[in-house]
Amino acid sequence: MSALMDPAAGLDSLGLRKVLVVDDDAAVRDALSQTLELADLEPLAMSSFIEAKDHIGPDFAGVVLSDIRMPGRDGFHLLEYTQGTDAELPVILLTGEGDIPMAVKAMGQGAFGFLEKPCAAADLLAALGRALRTRALVLENRQMKAQLETGDAAARMLYGQSQLSEVLRDRARLAARAGTDVLVSGAPGSGIYKVAEVVHLCSANAKGPFVKRAAPALDRTSLSEAVAAAQGGTLFLDDIGGLSPDAQIALIEALEEGGVRLIAGTTQDLSQAVEQGLLQADLYYRVEVMKVRIPSLKERPEDIPVLFRHYVAQASEQSGLEAPEVTADQISQLMAQDWPGNARALMSAAMRFVLGEEQSQNDDGEALGLAEQLARVERSLLIAALRKAEGRASEAAKTLKVPRKTFYDKLNRYGVKPEDYRG
Numbered sequence: 001m002s003a004l005m006d007p008a009a010g011l012d013s014l015g016l017r018k019v020l021v022v023d024d025d026a027a028v029r030d031a032l033s034q035t036l037e038l039a040d041l042e043p044l045a046m047s048s049f050i051e052a053k054d055h056i057g058p059d060f061a062g063v064v065l066s067d068i069r070m071p072g073r074d075g076f077h078l079l080e081y082t083q084g085t086d087a088e089l090p091v092i093l094l095t096g097e098g099d100i101p102m103a104v105k106a107m108g109q110g111a112f113g114f115l116e117k118p119c120a121a122a123d124l125l126a127a128l129g130r131a132l133r134t135r136a137l138v139l140e141n142r143q144m145k146a147q148l149e150t151g152d153a154a155a156r157m158l159y160g161q162s163q164l165s166e167v168l169r170d171r172a173r174l175a176a177r178a179g180t181d182v183l184v185s186g187a188p189g190s191g192i193y194k195v196a197e198v199v200h201l202c203s204a205n206a207k208g209p210f211v212k213r214a215a216p217a218l219d220r221t222s223l224s225e226a227v228a229a230a231q232g233g234t235l236f237l238d239d240i241g242g243l244s245p246d247a248q249i250a251l252i253e254a255l256e257e258g259g260v261r262l263i264a265g266t267t268q269d270l271s272q273a274v275e276q277g278l279l280q281a282d283l284y285y286r287v288e289v290m291k292v293r294i295p296s297l298k299e300r301p302e303d304i305p306v307l308f309r310h311y312v313a314q315a316s317e318q319s320g321l322e323a324p325e326v327t328a329d330q331i332s333q334l335m336a337q338d339w340p341g342n343a344r345a346l347m348s349a350a351m352r353f354v355l356g357e358e359q360s361q362n363d364d365g366e367a368l369g370l371a372e373q374l375a376r377v378e379r380s381l382l383i384a385a386l387r388k389a390e391g392r393a394s395e396a397a398k399t400l401k402v403p404r405k406t407f408y409d410k411l412n413r414y415g416v417k418p419e420d421y422r423g
Helices: 026-038 049-055 075-085 100-108 121-149 153-157 163-178 192-201 220-229 245-257 270-275 281-287 301-319 328-335 342-354 370-388 393-400 404-414
Strands: 018-022 042-046 062-067 091-095 113-116 182-185 210-214 234-238 261-266 291-293
Touching: 018 026, 018 049, 026 042, 026 121, 042 049, 049 075, 062 075, 062 121, 075 091, 075 100, 091 100, 091 121, 100 113, 113 121, 121 301, 153 163, 153 192, 163 192, 163 291, 163 370, 182 192, 192 210, 192 234, 192 261, 210 220, 220 234, 220 245, 245 281, 261 281, 270 281, 301 328, 301 342, 301 370, 328 342, 370 393, 370 404, 393 404
Parallel strands: 018 042, 018 062, 062 091, 091 113, 182 261, 182 291, 210 234, 234 261
Antiparallel strands: none
């Protein structure tokens, strides 16, 4: 099944597809593997526990499907070993037809599920889908916990598992080490303030003050007060392009005296502001030497699941309500949207979701139909594949397992150009 036609494709942020298939019967093992491959899963076929055990561990990005009755160490031994190695790794056991006592025993010992042989492909794939989603959440939560426990502010505060998110974290760390003034840019709602704070926390001045001000509200006097408050640390001026001419001159003078680092934030192209005489060229060239650009959610749709779950957890803590379950269907609806309001809009959606008011909508506030939701998800998957392949359409088509002609037809339908993702 093509990834572009599979409703579940791309919805798990970790993209889990691996299934460790353990069965001593070669014919059964091959049949199961073929069924999984046709469903775009990745079977790892093993004939015994001995062969399988080296794949079982806390880092295994998949689930286990095993027969119970095998010579030597059977499925129960495999289940016990898995429980001792990683109790959160789902194991689905295959039992003989009508073997109810065996199934009850399996569930009692911690099996994620059981299926009677021979089982229908639809039942098998449904059970594996639930197990893979559960495993994806486990690994995602572990990664988030590890990020929270690390002293690296970039890993702790800038969420996302896409390549663009990793580039953003690396850029923030580089800007912090550089020690120069910094320009943080991004679309409205993309989190400019948070990235500026991360640069400060990763810098040598992390223990100094971090002073935030809205540039358009400052005159020369209030700017001087902000600079004084930020001595030994960082001054973050949001919307730097709106700083008054008089305050710009005062800022340049203060920066030349030293003692404070400037991080400027903007949603505009500041080079145009310089050309129009709205921004002092000296100030622009001070900050543009080290630029950190925040990618929009539209550029990295694969980050939407992890970000939304994080915001749901935050909203539930703030509201004192229990966090509701985030289903694959809900993630599909979220990924079907362009999110012009970026992280801020996604955060608002998470709060509405926790309060029970969520609804998939378009920019006009109307509920999205199924066709439009699927179209937006498909467009997001096309863009993600092109970005991963650095604009190489043939490679992106192979990743999505669709013919090149079909891939190009879809690019034309959605107005997506491969050259926009090169370099």
